[in-house]
Amino acid sequence: MTSDIDLRPLVGLLANESEDVIETLTVGAIKKHRKLVDHAEQMFQLAQAGEQGNVKDATAAHLAYLDAAIEMHAQMSALTTLLTILGRTPKV
Secondary structure, eight states: OOTTOSOHHHHHHHTTSOHHHHHHHHHHHHHHHHHHHHHHHHHHHHHHHHTTSOHHHHHHHHHHHHHHHHHHHHHHHHHHHHHHHHTSOOOO
């Protein structure tokens, strides 16, 4: 069942943990992902608005968006792995 897991280190780390512990971690990861999605969207909007202004500000806004998107996608890999290990999507 874990052959397609993205982050194999999490499998070993959580191998001896109870379902309750894994569910708690998964719920936390879902909440964190939602915040990261919102932040990335805000940075995207700032980057879009920055394109009409100062080039230096636009570059900084674009870099901030890229950084937020990378963080969001990296955390999504952890969340996806937790969901696979848990075997279901918990209620949040």
